[in-house]
Amino acid sequence: MNNKLRNKYSEYKFVKNIKQNREEDSSFTRMLFCMVIVFAAILLGIFLLSDNEDFLRKKFGEESVITQIFEKLTLSRDRKEKADFTLPFGPRRRNILFLGVDASENPKDPWTATRTDTIILINIDPKTKSVNAISIPRDSKVYLPGNRGVNKINAAHAIGGIDMTKRTVEDTLGVRIDRYIMVNDNAVKEIVDAMGGLDIYIEKPMHYNDYSAKLHINFNKGDHHLNGQQAVEYLRFRHDVLGDIGRTQRQQWLLRSLIDQIKKPSTITKIPDIISIAKKNIKTDMSFYELSQYAALAKNIDMDKTEIAILPGAPNQKGYISYWILDPEKTQEVINRLIYRDKEYIGDDAKITAGLMASDAEKKKAMENALTAAGIEVKCTGELSRAHSQFIAHSKKITNEYYNKLRKSNEQFESLQFVYDPVNYYCGEADFTIIMN
Numbered sequence: 001m002n003n004k005l006r007n008k009y010s011e012y013k014f015v016k017n018i019k020q021n022r023e024e025d026s027s028f029t030r031m032l033f034c035m036v037i038v039f040a041a042i043l044l045g046i047f048l049l050s051d052n053e054d055f056l057r058k059k060f061g062e063e064s065v066i067t068q069i070f071e072k073l074t075l076s077r078d079r080k081e082k083a084d085f086t087l088p089f090g091p092r093r094r095n096i097l098f099l100g101v102d103a104s105e106n107p108k109d110p111w112t113a114t115r116t117d118t119i120i121l122i123n124i125d126p127k128t129k130s131v132n133a134i135s136i137p138r139d140s141k142v143y144l145p146g147n148r149g150v151n152k153i154n155a156a157h158a159i160g161g162i163d164m165t166k167r168t169v170e171d172t173l174g175v176r177i178d179r180y181i182m183v184n185d186n187a188v189k190e191i192v193d194a195m196g197g198l199d200i201y202i203e204k205p206m207h208y209n210d211y212s213a214k215l216h217i218n219f220n221k222g223d224h225h226l227n228g229q230q231a232v233e234y235l236r237f238r239h240d241v242l243g244d245i246g247r248t249q250r251q252q253w254l255l256r257s258l259i260d261q262i263k264k265p266s267t268i269t270k271i272p273d274i275i276s277i278a279k280k281n282i283k284t285d286m287s288f289y290e291l292s293q294y295a296a297l298a299k300n301i302d303m304d305k306t307e308i309a310i311l312p313g314a315p316n317q318k319g320y321i322s323y324w325i326l327d328p329e330k331t332q333e334v335i336n337r338l339i340y341r342d343k344e345y346i347g348d349d350a351k352i353t354a355g356l357m358a359s360d361a362e363k364k365k366a367m368e369n370a371l372t373a374a375g376i377e378v379k380c381t382g383e384l385s386r387a388h389s390q391f392i393a394h395s396k397k398i399t400n401e402y403y404n405k406l407r408k409s410n411e412q413f414e415s416l417q418f419v420y421d422p423v424n425y426y427c428g429e430a431d432f433t434i435i436m437n
Helices: 003-020 027-031 034-050 053-060 065-074 153-173 187-194 228-236 244-262 271-280 288-298 328-338 361-373 400-409
Strands: 094-101 116-125 130-135 141-144 149-152 179-183 198-202 206-210 215-219 222-226 282-284 307-310 313-318 321-326 352-357 376-382 390-393 417-420 432-435
Touching: 094 153, 116 153, 130 328, 141 153, 141 321, 149 153, 153 179, 187 228, 187 271, 198 228, 198 244, 215 228, 222 228, 228 244, 271 282, 307 328, 328 417, 352 361, 361 376
Parallel strands: 094 179, 130 307, 307 417, 352 376, 352 432, 390 417
Antiparallel strands: 094 116, 116 130, 141 149, 179 282, 198 222, 206 215, 313 321, 390 432
C-alpha cells in the first residue's frame, strides 16, 4: 500500500472512530431517510390508488374530490389512455427539502422548538424524470442567518423554525428551496407495521443492548421479515466497520425494500391506513394537487438512475461539542453534480481507472476480466464484503449513462447500486470503485 493510500486509510479510520463514539440514542440514524419513506409511501400509494377506480369509489365515494382527482390522473377523457403527468410548475428542476425532527417536549405540538436531525435535499428533474438526493449531516457547522452566529445546522429549526432552516440550507449550499416536507420519528415504525412488515437481507450479525436508551438489537445474518420496531432497530445499528457510511447504505436498502413492498397488490388495501399515518406525521407546504402530480411522476422514476450522496467533510471536536466541517471543494462538487446536473461526458477513447473490492475470489476475477475487456485499468483490488453490490463513482465523468453503457456491454456489470462519492477511501485516485457482495 503506497503512502497516499495509507494516509487516506488513516483519515478514514480517524473519521470512523470518532463517529462510533457518538451517543447511541442519536436520532440521526433512525430518522435518516424516514421522511423519504413517508413521502414514498404517500406518492406510491396515490398512484397505486389511481389505477384502481373501483377501490377508490368504495373507499372514498364516487363523487369525492379524491376519487375525481385520481381518475383524472389515470385516464384521459376522450381516449381512456394513461395520461402523462403535467407538473404545475413547468419543466424546471425543483429542490425539495426533507426534514426529520427529534422528539418534542410538547405532546400537543410535535414541530415547534425541535431540531432537524435529518436533512435531505431532493432534486427532481421533470424533463428527464430523474431524482437525486443529498444527505446533509446534522452536525454540519454553519452560519445561521439573521446574525445568529455559528451553530450546527440542525439547530436552525429549533431557533427560527422552517423559514430559518430553509434560509440556512440556501445560504450554505447556494441553492433555492422550492418546497419542504417534515416528518416526526413515529413514521417508520407505524408505516412498516401498517404494511405488514418488510423483507430485508441482514448482511451480518447485529447484536447490541443499550438499556439507558431502551435499544435492544438482536439480528442474525440472513433473510428477515421485520416489523416496525425491528425496522427502526435495523436503522439505528451503528457498530459497522464503516460507521455512519454503513448505516446510510442500510437505510437505502430498507427504502428499496419498502418501495418493493408497497408495489405489491396485497399492499393496495392498506393504502388508506398508510395515508392516515402519514397525515399525522407529516408537515408540508405542498398542496394535495402538487403531491398528486409528483405521484404521477413517480410512476416513471427508475430507482437505478437515482444518484445519492452525503456532503463530504471531517469531524471536529471542541470540548463537548462535535461538528462536521464540510469540505468546501468536495461539497461544491456534490452540489454541481446532483443539483445542477453538471457532468463531464467522455469519449470512447478516454482512459478510465477502477478499484475492485470483493471477498469472493472467483467473482473478483470475473469482474476484473470484464473491466479489462472494457478497456478500464484496474488500479487496485482488495477484500471487502457488502450485502449489496455497488458501483461508486468518484469522478464527475463517471455518470449513470457511462454505467448503463457498461451494463449493456457485459452482464457482469448488472445489478450494481449506483452511488456518487467524490472522496475515494477505497483505491486512491481511481475514477470509480466496484464493491461486490
